[in-house]
Amino acid sequence: MATQPLEQQEGTVKAPLLDSDIVIWVLRSDEPMVQFFEQLVEQAKQSPAVSVITVYEVLAGMRPQEEQETRKFLDRLIRLPVTEEIAEKAAEYYREFRAKGQTLHITDLLIAATSFCHNLPLATLNRDDFPMTDITFWQEVPSPPPDGKTQTHNDLLSQRFPPSTMATPATHTACFVSLG
Numbered sequence: 001m002a003t004q005p006l007e008q009q010e011g012t013v014k015a016p017l018l019d020s021d022i023v024i025w026v027l028r029s030d031e032p033m034v035q036f037f038e039q040l041v042e043q044a045k046q047s048p049a050v051s052v053i054t055v056y057e058v059l060a061g062m063r064p065q066e067e068q069e070t071r072k073f074l075d076r077l078i079r080l081p082v083t084e085e086i087a088e089k090a091a092e093y094y095r096e097f098r099a100k101g102q103t104l105h106i107t108d109l110l111i112a113a114t115s116f117c118h119n120l121p122l123a124t125l126n127r128d129d130f131p132m133t134d135i136t137f138w139q140e141v142p143s144p145p146p147d148g149k150t151q152t153h154n155d156l157l158s159q160r161f162p163p164s165t166m167a168t169p170a171t172h173t174a175c176f177v178s179l180g
Contacts (some may be wrong), residue, residue: 014044014120014121015040015041015043015044015046015047015048015049015078015120016040016048016049016120016121016122016123016138017048017049017050017051017080017111017114017115017118017120017121017122017123018048018049018050018054018077018123019054019111019122019123019124019125019126020050020053020054020057020058020107020111021124021125021126021144022036022037022123022124022125022141023050023054023058023073023074023077024058024061025125025144026073027058027062027066027069027070027073030144032142032143033142033144035142036140036141036142040123046078047076047077047078048077048078048123049077049078049079049080049118049120050074050077050078050079050080051079051080051082051110051111051114052079052080052081052082053082053107053110053111053114054111055074055079056107057107058070058074059074080114080118082110082114083117085117086110086113086114086117087110087113089113089116089117090106090109090110090112090113091109093109093112093113093132094106094109097131102131104129104131105129108129108130111130112130112132112135115135115136116132116134116135121135121136121137121138122135122136122137122138123137123138123141124137124138124141125141125143125144
């Protein structure tokens with residue numbers, strides 16, 4: 001389990017708190033999301049953080065054959081526990097939005113509260129799940145594929161260089177991302 005302190009080294013960017021959707025797309029080896037993750041690590045000089053709620057969501061949704069790679073990737077992340085302060089902030093959010101007639105999922109409330117309590121920007125693809133006005137969002141998150149399918153290295157190449165623009169057909173091999 002990763003237990004590195006959340007320190008910002010001089011001349012680096014503070015890494016965001018990753019929402020579960022970002023982690024899932026990286027685990028699916030979606031090329032734009034993998035590049036996004038690798039850039040975060042490079043800029044911040046440390047792994048991004050996740051709430052233990054994200055760990056729960058990812059482990060609960062994985063298939064048995066994905067367990068080894070999933071755990072290997074999760075071990076790279078800084079995992080933040082749900083503290084009493086985070087629980088209280090999540091309860092505050094719940095009451096605030098319930099009074100407005102809006103029901104938010106408990107996992108989103110706890111992830112938002114983690115972002116607030118640790119003063120970390122939240123990287124998510126689902127901003128609508130986080131209507132809180134006192135958290136910040138990481139601005140540069142790639143969009144997921146509109147069809148919900150991962151974009152591989154080969155897919156990106158064919159988008160940039162359609163076969164009709166090539167003088168001769170090119171053969172590309174698959175690009176595998178090392179998560180370790």
